[in-house]
Amino acid sequence: MDSRTSLDKSTRELVWIVDRAFQGWTCSKCEWNFPLPTLLNDPEAKTAYDRLAAAKFRDHHCSDHLSRLNSAAPESFTARIRKMVAQGFKPKDAVELFLQEIALEYRNQPQVLAQAKSEADDFLRRLRSGLI
Numbered sequence: 001m002d003s004r005t006s007l008d009k010s011t012r013e014l015v016w017i018v019d020r021a022f023q024g025w026t027c028s029k030c031e032w033n034f035p036l037p038t039l040l041n042d043p044e045a046k047t048a049y050d051r052l053a054a055a056k057f058r059d060h061h062c063s064d065h066l067s068r069l070n071s072a073a074p075e076s077f078t079a080r081i082r083k084m085v086a087q088g089f090k091p092k093d094a095v096e097l098f099l100q101e102i103a104l105e106y107r108n109q110p111q112v113l114a115q116a117k118s119e120a121d122d123f124l125r126r127l128r129s130g131l132i
Helices: 003-010 043-059 077-086 091-105 110-128
Strands: 014-018 023-027 033-035
Touching: 014 043, 014 077, 014 110, 023 043, 033 043, 043 110, 077 091, 077 110, 091 110
Parallel strands: none
Antiparallel strands: 014 023, 023 033
């Protein structure tokens, strides 16, 4: 084990990101990422993808990647749900409230509503699987 391994792995987290340009797992400390393959829809295949991403995450070294910069990009749907859970809402309640907020914010945009519902379902699936 080299010295960078213990430093890299001590404070980083595997983070799920969904935005217009990227969907997949990333490292909280560096620009390492593991994008979700296009057309991956089967829940069992997604679970296998999540396990593979976790293994790749454990093996990567943050020092081999650029450090994470804060972007001015809008907050993802998943990040909004996580924030509500962090504020004390039960995950299922947070998802329900989030979907109500999105329905109000984007009432005339069915594609956005469908994307929010999909991300909310995926959040609950990952939570039940112990991935987040």
